[in-house]
Amino acid sequence: MVESDSFREGIFKTVRKPGALLRFETDLCHFKPIYDTPSWCRIIDGDVCLDIYYVLRRSRKIFVFGQDALIEGRSELPYFYRTSWAPELDGSFITFNDPTLYLGDRLRGGWWQLPGAIELAQSFVERILIFKDLSESCLRIFGASAGGFFALAMAGVFPQASVIADIPQVDLVNSPFAHNVDILRSAGISEMKTVFHWWSPSRPPCCVSVIFNERDVKHIRSQVEIVFNNINKLYYENSVMLRKFSVSSYANEDQSLRGHSPMEKSRIISILREL
Template sequence: MFKDYTNIIVQYEELYKSEFIYNKPFILTVNWNNTKYEFFINLKPNASNLLVFGSGAYNPQKMKPPVFQRHSWIDHFEDSTIFYNDPTLYLGPINLGWGHGTTDKFYLEDIADIIQIVMDKISIKSQQVLFYGSSGGGFMSLALGGFIKGSKVLVNNPQTVVSNYYESHVNRLFKFSHPQLNKGEILKKFPERLNILELYKKLNYVPDIYYLQNIACGHDMKNHVTPFISGLKSLNETTNFKEVHFDFYFDKELDHNPVDLEKTLYYIYKVKP
């Protein structure tokens, strides 16, 4: 699907020297510690903002990684855009990885590091960045907003606690990310990779979040919204806490699915810096 695009392949140590392309989408592949980090990027020379998109679950019968969901949306924006693939998807037959990584590497932290280098190269400050995602992509956006302080986050029906998601997806992730560990060991060893509030506690920081949620989705409300709100209330008083805005809507037919393109664009334009 992406063979027609220029692919800039670089070692992580050389990334800061790379020359990027403007006004034409390209793939950036960063090789780092035997892991391939891939990005679909469309840079605009006079863009005032950077929009960063995360992907949720994909259908392995229809495609294979790298997965850049919503990449066709680039023409809807005057802003620069980045879509990142989750390397966790290469660890086994996993169609949703939450940027989890391996026992040794938290892939989302590395993705944040690479995005920060790209931001520096294109002279974009964190206050000009919006992370967007729904479902599993929402989880990753919430995490990246924590790592890149000053950025904003827009999520639609995100997961906030990975282990509260459907057991088949969680068990598959654990099997291929941590083959030497059992579920109890994984939950104990990697709380900040599995629970957004645990990550925020570790970072002592909560980003500026616009949380769009369908209250008709009971699974989301019980397993992700309620624990997230409870976790926010339990944060230490010294936590650097930005604003978290909840926007609830009711759509029984959509359930966990995100709002449509037109509404998503409305919210992106509303929330972006």
């Protein structure tokens, strides 16, 4: 494990300081996880730069988090969402920076559209599972908004995982955030994938919960129908049943929040702990 020059120069350089984190670049073949040490790991595969914040614990549970779209004041990459949640969860903690964001400064969300990005995140999680001698059923995956896209994409590559996607875009082109499509295309993304790009007709996800803020009317109207149409096409039309799949709504306790606001931290953590 070494402090690589990629942190200081080149297209993936960053001014973000590691602070108390152990920061290093490696590859999957040489990656050796360390227990109980908050770490910032970087893996570069071609033009895909995957930055990972993780804390490995001896629990059998592994919590994996996607990255929301960036907002003002959160533009310096990598940006790791929900790291403060790690001490409150009874398992290993992993959160990713979307490699797509390195394509340009105008991007506030990447929706994991960079070819090979989801696959590299998948390989990293698989490496952790192998190291800990665990099955993918030990995974608990969560994301909100753009992170919800990530969570549902990962439900396809880890169909035995328990997944919660909060206020997700499932199809960016046909979502309220569609204005990002032109920005992504100008950054070099030619094909826009939906979350169902990663879902297999022969390996349906077994435990997925899609939740929407009841006031997020634009997402409910645009995304829910897409979810059910794709599930019908992939599975029900082929007589394949999903064991545990739900779409539901909730109300934020603070009604002053905008409609496209995720469920409160305390509620989500409580749900995740019960999975």
